[in-house]
């Protein structure tokens with residue numbers, strides 16, 4: 224039952240936050256590879272608890288298809304793009320998502336700002352930082368955050384909300400703690416210049432308790448909610 228896994232994850236988040244003396248982070252349910260029927264089931268259970276369900280998707284096309292299937296749902300759902308965004312998908316991302324967590328270059332800032340419809344609230348944006356400096360991964364370098372933040376803050380159609388990181392997936396989650404710490408320090412620097420930045424998105428199914436201890440304000444959880452993915456993402 225999805226409602227049970229949701230309750231369990233929320234309880235574990237509460238426990239981790241309380242133990243660390245922090246407020247419970249926002250939960251984003253990562254629904255990549257999951258069919259719209261399962262998203263609808265989780266959204267209903269979640270909305271019944273009084274919160275606004277939020278789903279994270281990695282691919283624009285996959286998300287658009289599910290949004291179309293879910294359009295008859297009576298539950299308002301918030302959509303987060305958490306996968307790498309190609310510039311040629313910026314229009315759809317700016318139109319169909321509430322948050323884009325993977326902004327890592329100036330070109331994307333300009334494209335998202337240009338395409339965010341005037342009648343909508345500003346698009347919420349997180350800067351994705353490559354916190355472990357892996358050559359093959361997406362995200363900007365820690366030294367690029369300042370310039371990107373300035374560019375985003377200068378766009379009225381965008382709201383600079385903070386940072387997102389995906390540490391190197393060491394099999395032992397404890398070894399990701401140092402990356403979470405560095406991300407939290409970077410977030411502190413960002414907030415000193417941009418106090419409106421209130422979100423540090425870090426932590427997944429197997430490490431969210433550690434991320435919360437280190438100051439995460441938003442966790443992205445897939446497997447612990449939906450079970451193992453039926454196909455690789």
Ligand SMILES: *Cc1c(COP(=O)(O)O)cnc(C)c1O
Pocket residue numbers: 253255281305306389427428429443444445446447456
């Ligand atoms: C898949 C994914 C997650 C969720 O991973 P789980 O281990 O299933 O919780 C979180 N963030 C990003 C960016 C992802 O791609």
